Amino acid sequence: MLQAVVTPTSLGDLRKALKLAPKATLVAGGTLVMPIINEGAHGISTLVSLSKLGIDAVSFKKGIATIGAAAPIAELARHSELKFLSAVIDSIGSPTLRNMATVGGNLFAYGDLAVCLVALDATAIVVNAKSKRSAPVEEIIKKGVKAGELVTHVSFAIPKPGTFKYAKASRRALNSASIVTVAAIIPLVKGMVADCRIALGGVAAKPVRAKSVEKLLNAKLFDEKTVRAAAAAAAKEIAPFTDAYASAWYRARVTPVHICRALLGDAAGKS
Amino acid sequence: MKGSVVSITLNGVERETLVAPGTTLLNLLREHQSLTGTRRGCDQGSCGSCTVLVDGKAKLACLIPVETIAGSRVETVENLALNNELHPLQQAFVEGFATQCGFCTSGMIMAAKGLLSVNPRPSRADVIRAISGNVCRCTGYESIVDAILAAAAGMGKPLKKSA
Amino acid sequence: METIDTSFFTEERAGSFNTVGTSTERADARGHVTGRTQFYEDVSFPNTLHLKMVRSTKHHALIKKLDVAPAMKVPGVVRVLTWKDVPNNWYTILKLIGVGPDDEPVLAEDRVRFIGEQICAVLAETPQAAAEGAKRVKVVYEELPPVFDVEEAMTSKPFTNHGSNYYIYEGHNCRRIRFGDVETAFKQADHILECRYNSAPIEHAPTETTGCVVKPEGNGRYTIYSNTQALYFTLDNTALILGVQFNKLRMIGGTVGGGFGGKVDVIVEPIATLGAMLTNRPVKYAYSRAEEMQVSSPRAAERFYIKDGIMKDGRIFARKITLYVDAGAYCRHSTYGTTKAAAHMPGPYTIPNVHVDAYCVYTNRTPSSAMRGFGVTIADFALESQMDQIARLLKMDPIEFRLKNAYRDGDMKAHRKEVEGAALVEVLQAAAKQSGQKLSSEFLAMSSYGWGSANGKA
Amino acid sequence: MAKLKGRGVAAVNYPTGMNLGGDPSQALIHATTTGSFVVTLSSVDLGQGLKTVIAQIAAETLGIPYDSVMIDTADTDTGPHCMGTFASRGTHRIGNAVIMAAREAREVMLNVAATELEVDAADLVTDGKGRIHVNGAPDKGIGVLDVALAAHFKHGNTISGRGIFLKPKSTPVPETGEMDPDSCQAHACTIAEVEVDDETGVVRVLKLTNGYEVGRAMNPALAHQQIVGGAWMGISHALYETTEPYYPDRAHGPLDFSEYLMPGPADLAEMESVIIERPASNGPYGAKGIGEMTANSPIPAIANAIFDACGVRVTSLPITPEKVLRGLDALQAVNPV
Incomplete structure (x- = not known):
């Protein structure tokens, strides 16, 4: 049963709190942890809240966005520099949930924003009791953080206009979990794809890079034929699962469809 | 297990409450402050029935450990009909037949209030988005969306008083 | 908003009314919008015990051992109810209208027949202690083969205690x-x-989960605040299960956060009332959302x-x-x-x-x-x-x-x-008309008044 | 990719009440000293509006304003028996019980009024606004308030009534199934228009055009609520809902409102509904039960529209994108484009 809830106001306080309760569970927006707390019999004795640590700011410098891990997702919508993410933000939970759910929470829940961060080649800033390091978000997702570490910020270069692509397939139009999420950066040089990054969510336990799709696109003319052929290669990258929303078969079956839609727009192939 | 005293400005009045660790805002409202208008539909953040405003923003009371919002302002549905005058949202829900069982109503109204405070002239799509985390099992949502739009249109000028 | 097409059955529907047929404001609307409407969970009493049910984790199994002692060690746990505490453990809801046999235990005895079946009820000072206690109850199962397909069940070995995997209707298997x-x-x-x-x-998925609060009145009577869709069904079944006179129980309800048929079963009240009787304290038993989704019928x-x-x-x-x-x-x-x-x-x-x-x-x-x-x-x-x-x-x-x-x-x-x-003929005609589909005169002339009769339209 | 459009029709009937054990409900009515009327029940309002509609029925029969009626439900210490709120029985059964009780109370009220006015009770009418007067002579009248006061304090009369509606038990004949299970039938027809995404199997319901026959709409706005909410549930059942997504496999049962799928406010269909009324001979003012029926016709109408759109006949509910897509794939395998 829960014995304490601590709300540190500085990283120093946080370190002290974690020293006293090394097995404490971190909570930020509460959307992931509190349902477990409310269900009871969870074995959690200390909650440490990240909400007042002061890691909830969004800032921009020389085309680089730096976002505090405790920033509510709704906060992202307030910055014109992040307008390219508006469809992403809109696709995550509801406005009420977005007032609570945080960037860091989405990262570790392997949510749609995490998929975008992989596509954006974002960097995570990680602190522990003594030091600070940075690591690609992609790596953090793959390997997790070490005991005692905390992701405080993520940062990424704002993509060139028109290069960021996103599509999410879900069972409801709004506030619905992902069946397939596609996020991509597709830079074009004279109509040719130059070093693209494509990330997929909902089709494996964690967000994955669709490297074989990227390979088939790079240095190719960006047209429907190329994209369709490349999208089919995604099958190699995914490890789809079955849940209440869709079966593994369905996820695999429609993954190329949604890659095409993300990259080409909904009108793809309408003839 | 040690309790702590948490101070929250609740519907305009500062209230100090002794709570057990991890007490949710929903439990504080319902069990400690007898503000039962905020409903418990899931305790998971999945139904929206407990939507309240925390520092002006719509949030789910069931997901908030009160220790983490000490010093905040919380507004619940009980704060809307002051001086026996229904708030325009409430009036629009009544006139628009936007309630059936009534269990989701408080949350719907508070989510709508959160929307209107930042976007007083919302589009239909804005309203739909604002209540997309609130489950209604009775109405099919249409009347609720209509009522919120009617309230937004009528705010600032008094709505027709029904008999 | 609502359109009534009065061109159908014009004569039959003629009449003049004062309030019938008027879109009167809902009597409960103002209570709903102000949050003042009182649902069952809005009543609370000091010293209430919270009930958490221990449920089967197996589709079909024998219960080889049930150990509630670890639950009793959790601070705040007051009592654990098992089938031995239930005076008439076997029941069936429609018994009151003469349907038998009693085929369901209030709390499982030697076996469970579905995942989520009630095994024992932990009563504690807080919901947290009740949940912790429930988690610590030890159930040892011996699994039995489950049957999930209806046609397979017709011929598979009966798992019910009445000899067949189908209901017998007056000597017929259907x-x-x-x-x-x-x-x-x-x-x-x-x-x-x-x-x-x-x-x-x-699932009915009402926004308000099924539940009740039972309060001992100190005079041998118990008041059950409930969101049942049928107060007397619940009262009568509860009295039969508990073996008490009907007039020892009082049900208060009538305001329900969505039912859709899901609150017609009598599951929470008997066991909560039993808890109140055995502890002489108010008892609350509310389904969690997960229970509502997977355990409620x-x-x-x-x-x-x-x-x-x-x-x-x-x-x-x-x-x-x-x-x-x-x-x-x-x-x-x-x-x-x-x-x-x-x-x-x-x-x-x-x-x-x-x-x-x-x-x-x-x-x-x-x-x-x-x-x-x-x-x-x-x-x-x-x-x-x-x-x-x-x-x-x-x-x-x-x-x-x-x-x-x-x-x-x-x-x-x-x-x-x-x-x-x-009026099937007429709803078909009305929907066709509404959708702009033109029916030929042969079909427009049809009427529910009879084959070949003139239709009911004015 | 193409969005394939289709149209489908379905028509249904629905029984009011279901009676295999006798199906009664009772009501008690009494006047307060000041001419309000209390209808005492043990009936449940699930949100369908029982408390409103029953008050309307009581006011209509008593001949008094709607505002003068109070519904007192539901406490088994005071409220007389009610079978419950299910089987589309509430308005019909309780409405009938209330009419019976209200008639009895009205008779007492008119008798007291007749005594006060020194006229024959048979000559009195109510104006529905709180006054009782001699038919054709609105000036020769008395307020309900004064009648109630007189009944209590002068005459020692209780203005009250008792009502019950009972559909007696019908036992099916085991060999043939002959039975009389219900009181009347309501009717509905839905024409659904859908759009099927031929690459994902996702179905969008564009529009439902509905005709509903309800006996008589006691409160058209509340009938409309049942229609719109019920049709929404129909869409939900058709395309989304189940506790066992891979039935009869028991795995992956949803535990919350995220996993338990229902259309949200952004997934609504345009809806156009028309009500027609064929009053039931045994219904209160002709009302039939409609609460359940409203969800039914949209489901097959949507299934039929999906077939119309893309040639896939899905015969199992819910009609998930996966089932549609597997159907499209099967068609493609037989008939490659």
Whole structure:
């Protein structure tokens, strides 16, 4: 049963709190942890809240966005520099949930924003009791953080206009979990794809890079034929699962469809 | 297990409450402050029935450990009909037949209030988005969306008083 | 908002009223919008104990050992109720209208028959202590093979304690409807169309979960604040289960956060009342959302086989229906729903030869029960999908095809009740009109007043 | 990719009440000293509006304003028996019980008024606004308030009434299924228009056009609520809902409102509904039960529209994108484009 809830106001306080309760569970927006707390019999004795640590700011410098891990997702919508993410933000939970759910929470829940961060080649800033390091978000997702570490910020270069692509397939139009999420950066040089990054969510336990799709696109003319052929290669990258929303078969079956839609727009192939 | 005293400005009045660790805002409202208008539909953040405003923003009371919002302002549905005058949202829900069982109503109204405070002239799509985390099992949502739009249109000028 | 097309049945509907027919403001609307409406959970009493149920984690298993001692060690846990505490542990909800046998235990005894079945109830000072206590109760199972398919269940080894995996209707293994002679009619029919239809269980998903608070009044009486859809059903069953006089119990309710049939079962009240009796303290038992979703009775999954004999002119001549209703592990209201389904056949059409076998079948899943459209909703999906297939087979307009077969006043239904007050013809005409579809004069002239009679329009 | 459009029809009937054990409900009515009327029940309002509609029925029969009626439900210490709120029985059964009780109370009220006015009770009418007067002579009248006061304090009369509606038990004949299970039938027809995404199997319901026959709409706005909410549930059942997504496999049962799928406010269909009324001979002012029926016709109408759109006949509910897509794939395999 829960014995304490601590709300540190500085990283120093946080370190002290974690020293006293090394097995404490971190909570930020509460959307992931509190349902477990409310269900009871969870074995959690200390909650440490990240909400007042002061890691909830969004800032921009020389085309680089730096976002505090405790920033509510709704906060992202307030910055014109992040307008390219508006469809992403809109696709995550509801406005009420977005007032609570945080960037860091989405990262570790392997949510749609995490998929975008992989596509954006974002960097995570990680602190522990003594030091600070940075690591690609992609790596953090793959390997997790070490005991005692905390992701405080993520940062990424704002993509060139028109290069960021996103599509999410879900069972409801709004506030619905992902069946397939596609996020991509597709830079074009004279109509040719130059070093693209494509990330997929909902089709494996964690967000994955669709490297074989990227390979088939790079240095190719960006047209429907190329994209369709490349999208089919995604099958190699995914490890789809079955849940209440869709079966593994369905996820695999429609993954190329949604890659095409993300990259080409909904009108793809309408003839 | 040690309790702590948490101070929250609740519907305009500062209230100090002794709570057990991890007490949710929903439990504080319902069990400690007898503000039962905020409903418990899931305790998971999945139904929206407990939507309240925390520092002006719509949030789910069931997901908030009160220790983490000490010093905040919380507004619940009980704060809307002051001086026996229904708030325009409430009036629009009544006139628009936007309630059936009534269990989701408080949350719907508070989510709508959160929307209107930042976007007083919302589009239909804005309203739909604002209540997309609130489950209604009775109405099919249409009347609720209509009522919120009617309230937004009528705010600032008094709505027709029904008999 | 609401349009009433008064051009249908104009004479019959004539009348002058003061308040009937008026869109009066809802009596409860102001309470709802101000949050003042009082639902059962809005009452609270000092010293209330919270009840958390220990549930089966197996589809079908023998309980080899039940150890509640570890739960009692959790600070705040006051008592654990097991089947031995329940005076009349076996019951069935429809006992009050003469339906038997008692097929369901309030708390499981030597075995469990579905995941989520109630095994024992932990009563504690806080919901947290109750949950912790429930987690620590030790149940040792010996698993038995479960059955999940309704047709397989018909012939598999019975797991119920009444000898068959289906309900016996007065000596028959199904509820029967026999009208005309379908087999002879099939031989005479121009076309035969057969199809299977089925559904998965559906949850009522009311926004307010099922629950109650029971308060001992100190005078030997207990007040049950509940969101049941049927107060007396609950009161009477609770008294029977607990072996107390009916007048020891008082139910207060009437304001419910959505029901849809999901709050007709009598699950939470008997055990919460028992807890209140044995501890002399108020007891609250509210389903969590997860319990509401998976443990409360859903709408039954159903499987239909429909075989139709159809004549070239578009008349359905014979309809044979075999229906399997997946009751889950216990009967609850399913026997009644199955009969209701049988009575609904063959749909709102006049068909001279009808044969229905409706089976109420037990499987090792959450017992199903009543839900909005009980016995009818899934049947309508099957029947009307079938009607569409026939219309396509005959290359007829789907509305005209239905008009040709729609029942009229004076027709005899398959369960031998004469039709009166029919209006299928008119809703088809009204929907066609509303959608802009022009019906030919032959179909516009049709009426529920009878075959070949002038229609009910002014 | 193409969005394939289709149209489907379905028509249904629905029984009011379901009676296999006798199906009664009772009501008690009494006047307060000041001419309000209390209807005492043990009936449950699930949100369908029982408390409103029953008050309307009581006011209509008593001949008094709607505002003068109070519904007192539901406490088994005071409220007389009610079978419960299910089987589309509430308005019909309780409405009938209330009419019976209200007639009895009205008779007492008119008798007291007749005594006060020194006229024959048979000559009195109510104006529905709180006054009782001699038919044709609105001036020769008395307020309900004064009648109630007189009944209590002068005459020692209780203005009250008792009502019950009972549909007696019908036992099916085991061999043939002959039975009389219900009181009347309501009717509905839905024409559904859908759009099927041929690459994903996703179905969008564009529009439902509905005709509903309800006996008589006691409160058209509340009938409309049942229609719109019920049709929404129909869409939900058709395309989304189940506790066992891979039935009869028990795995992956949803535990919350995220996993338990229902259309949200952004997934609604345009809806156009028309009500027609054929009053039931045994219904209160002709009302039939409609609460359950409203969910039924949209389901097959949507299934039929999907077939019309893309040639896939899905015969199992819910009609998930996966089932549609597997159907499209099967068609493609047989008939490659």
